[in-house]
Amino acid sequence: QQQVKQSPQSLIVQKGGISIINCAYENTAFDYFPWYQQFPGKGPALLIAIRPDVSEKKEGRFTISFNKSAKQFSLHIMDSQPGDSATYFCAASRFNDYKLSFGAGTTVTVRA
Amino acid sequence: GAVVSQHPSRVICKSGTSVKIECRSLDFQATTMFWYRQFPKQSLMLMATSNEGSKATYEQGVEKDKFLINHASLTLSTLTVTSAHPEDSSFYICSARADGNSPLHFGNGTRLTVT
Numbered sequence: 073q074q075q076v077k078q079s080p081q082s083l084i085v086q087k088g089g090i091s092i093i094n095c096a097y098e099n100t101a102f103d104y105f106p107w108y109q110q111f112p113g114k115g116p117a118l119l120i121a122i123r124p125d126v127s128e129k130k131e132g133r134f135t136i137s138f139n140k141s142a143k144q145f146s147l148h149i150m151d152s153q154p155g156d157s158a159t160y161f162c163a164a165s166r167f168n169d170y171k172l173s174f175g176a177g178t179t180v181t182v183r184a
Numbered sequence: 185g186a187v188v189s190q191h192p193s194r195v196i197c198k199s200g201t202s203v204k205i206e207c208r209s210l211d212f213q214a215t216t217m218f219w220y221r222q223f224p225k226q227s228l229m230l231m232a233t234s235n236e237g238s239k240a241t242y243e244q245g246v247e248k249d250k251f252l253i254n255h256a257s258l259t260l261s262t263l264t265v266t267s268a269h270p271e272d273s274s275f276y277i278c279s280a281r282a283d284g285n286s287p288l289h290f291g292n293g294t295r296l297t298v299t
Binding site: 114116121161167168170171175176177179 | 188190216218225226227228229230233277279281284287288289290291292293295
């Protein structure tokens with residue numbers, strides 16, 4: 073049973089555009105929501121993470137929006153660059169155990 | 185920043201043999217490490233939680249006798265795939281964290297191919 077549902081499966085965006093990836097979770101005990109970026113043949117790298125006490129967190133061109141009542145969170149990549157082309161995974165866990173449940177992943181392709 | 189090193193990055197072995205994969209935390213001590221498995225174009229599936237000095241905790245459906253995990257020190261966890269078969273071919277990734285307030289860091293994975 074997949075505890076975190078992620079969409080879309082893939083997306084193509086023009087350079088300078090905005091990439092938006094959405095995730096939804098079921099387990100109300102989750103209180104840690106990280107996003108990971110993965111390039112082919114590499115392990116995931118932590119991009120940005122949020123806790124439920126805030127509704128939005130921004131780091132550079134990456135923003136997480138969090139809706140606790142809807143049990144949804146999303147990643148926005150502003151001013152998308154070709155170097156952002158990668159697979160992005162959302163995840164969720166209880167903050168104190170880090171047993172992450174991953175979404176299915178979104179392959180982002182940024183066209184120059 | 186925190187670095188997790190995984191070795192080897194790629195390994196090819198024959199069916200029936202065993203393969204050991206190492207996961208090291210290079211600049212921090214990790215009481216807990218996690219092992220994931222990832223099939224091509226799919227998500228990461230947690231296999232087991234490795235705790236230093238104690239037995240690993242395996243996720244449902246993961247054969248503990250096939251995937252032996254040892255976490256003998258605060259900087260090293262190993263995953264041994266025993267009697268490997270072609271269906272064990274996959275990308276294995278470890279992760280580690282320093283403490284409860286630190287983020288989880290991933291290694292670069294090990295591509296296992298069983299022929």
